Amino acid sequence: MLSAPSIKLSALTARIQQVMKDAFAGQTFWVVADVTNYSFYQQKQYHYFDLVEKEANGGAVVAKVSAVAWGEGALRIQAFEQATGQVFKNDIHVLVKVSVSYHHVYGLQITLLDIDTNFTIGLLEQQKQAVLKKLLEDMPGVIQKVGDRYETLNNRLDLPPVIQRIAVVTSMNSAGYQDFRHTLEHNPFGFTFDIDYHFTVVQGETKAELVLQRLIDIFLSKKPYDAVVMIRGGGAQTDFLLFDTYLLGKAVAKFPLPVITGIGHQKNETVVDMMAHTPTKTPTKAAEFIIAHNRKFEVAVQTLQKNIVVRSQQLFHAHFQALTTLQNSINASAQAIISIHKDAVYDSKQWIVQQSRERLHQQKQQLTQITHDITRSPAQQLLEQKHLLKELQMNMAFKSKTVLQQQQLAVQHYNTVFKLLSPENTLKRGFAIIQKNDQIITGMQQLNEGDTIRIQMQGGKATATITQKQSYDGHQ
Amino acid sequence: MDTNNLTYEAAFEELKEIEADIANETVSVDVLAEKVKRAAALIQFCQSKLRATEVEVNNIIKQMEKTKKD
Amino acid sequence: MDTNNLTYEAAFEELKEIEADIANETVSVDVLAEKVKRAAALIQFCQSKLRATEVEVNNIIKQMEKTKKD
Amino acid sequence: MDTNNLTYEAAFEELKEIEADIANETVSVDVLAEKVKRAAALIQFCQSKLRATEVEVNNIIKQMEKTKKD
């Protein structure tokens, strides 16, 4: 067996150290990895853990390295926990800044220098959005998104006017619970409350089932609670992820009593806050909200009291005024009626006086007119008769004279006619009358030759004999 | 000739008859004279009567007018 | 001539008849004077009656006017 | 003439009839005087009645006006 040349182990580790130093000294790397085998030494503020890389489908470890954080790195982790609400622990996916070194005793050393909060926040936010999405999808009847808000069965519940009987879900020793209790019990208005505490561990994601069990206990108790208050204990630990779980979100959204939260989250709301009736920032705020709510009711009652006092005084005033108005109206109307009637009676009197005088006057005038007519007409009529008589008399005188004159003319006519016709007047005009045997001859045929005739003429008679006779026809 | 009991009316009628007779020449010269004589008597009667009536009527009228003026 | 029991109305009617008779020359000369005489009497009757009535009416009217002025 | 038991109304009606008769000359001279006399009586009656009524009415009116001043 040959004896090979050897070196001291320290010489080897020194060479390794030299190589590592040459390769990594002064360099840092941002590495994405999962945390496992985590342990924390609080007194020294040392974090020991492994960083591993797993296959995408989740099974085998591809790479693994031990890491440590202390000093600056430990402070960064603390800041990370504050900022994200995510506890640095196993199975979290992180982006860390590391340096690589080699130690003679401890070997390869990866030291955590910084941890990217934003990377983890982004991851948590993605998880939270996934939970919310699933809640919306699984329970469309219970949860709806309206704008930026989530409307749930719970936050659609009406708060009773006074919140006096309260079930509180909290961890027994948390500072938050003390704050809540103190605030309620020492309220400045002297309000009393009936509070049942349902203690649980309100830390760590895996405790969601415990919290849910408390809610179920409250529901099964059938006590007439006005509201359920969920407060987180606060303290050093900062793990809110419990309140982003699907399990609690679903339970709160469906819970039949109004849920008031006071989880103590400084940055953004948890899923439970979103599903709850009334989210507040802290347990103290939750207590203050309840006191304010009750005070609001009391103020409303006091306002009603004030209104009733004022209104009843107004009512009295209105009635007194209405009575006065009625009284005045009745008095005025009564006086008006009397006045109207007085006028009417007076008018009636005046009218009757005037009309009766007028009637008498009218009658007098008519009588005067008739008297005048009657006195004037007879004189006229008598005068007319007188004229008629005179006319008659004159007519008669005239006509009588006319009659007599006419008769005289007629008689005169006969006088003239007969004077002319008398034989004496005929003889005077040279005519003669021939007589034969005392017969007046009027024609030749009465005479013969030899007849003796007597001729009568004016102044006497002569006797003659016809010697010759000659006839003619008268057309001489 | 007789004109007693004669009225003016009758006398005037007779005069008209005589005139008619003479106009018809049925009166012989023998009676003509007689007729004319009768006519003359009738005319005188009528004229008398007329004159008397005139006087009487005028008197009445005068009387009337006199009375009226009273 | 008789005018007793005569009314003015009747008298006036008779007068108008006489006037018509005379105007129509239906009155013979024999009764003319008589008719005229009758007319004269009637006229006188009517005038009297008229005068009497006038006097009476005037008296009544005077009486009335006297009464009215009282 | 009788005006007893007459009312003003009736008297006035009668007067109007008389007036109409006289105006229409349907009254003969024979009754004219009588009618005028009747009218005179009626007029007097009416005037008396009117005067009496006037006095009475005026008294009542005076009484009424006196009452008002109280």
Next chain:
Amino acid sequence: MDTNNLTYEAAFEELKEIEADIANETVSVDVLAEKVKRAAALIQFCQSKLRATEVEVNNIIKQMEKTKKD
């Protein structure tokens, strides 16, 4: 004239009737005085009643106002 048992209402109605009668000249002179007399009585009655009512109403009003000020 009798105004006993009369109400103001009835009296006033009667007055209005008398007024209408006189206006329509359906009241003859014969009853005019009587109607006016009745009217006068009614007017006096109405005025008395009105005055009495006025006094009574005013007293009540005064009483009320006194009470109010107390």
Next chain:
Amino acid sequence: MDTNNLTYEAAFEELKEIEADIANETVSVDVLAEKVKRAAALIQFCQSKLRATEVEVNNIIKQMEKTKKD
């Protein structure tokens, strides 16, 4: 006038009716005084009732305010 057994409500209604009647002049003069008298009694009744109620209510209110301060 009787205001026993009256409620404020009934009294007030009656008052309003009286007011309406008088305002519309449907109240005859004959009953006017009576109506006004009734109104006066009702008003007095209402005012008394109001005042009594006011006192009672004010006492309750005082009591309330006292209790609150305790």
Next chain:
Amino acid sequence: MDTNNLTYEAAFEELKEIEADIANETVSVDVLAEKVKRAAALIQFCQSKLRATEVEVNNIIKQMEKTKKD
């Protein structure tokens, strides 16, 4: 009014009704005092209950019912 099982809700509702009734003047004066008394009791109930323990609350309610029956 029943105050058993009286809750804040019921008391508040009743108070609001009373307020509305009084504000709308639908409360007659006759019952106003009674209403105000009831309101006072309800207000006292609410305020006491806010500050009382469960035992005390029952006492308040009993007290109210006793008062009501008086």
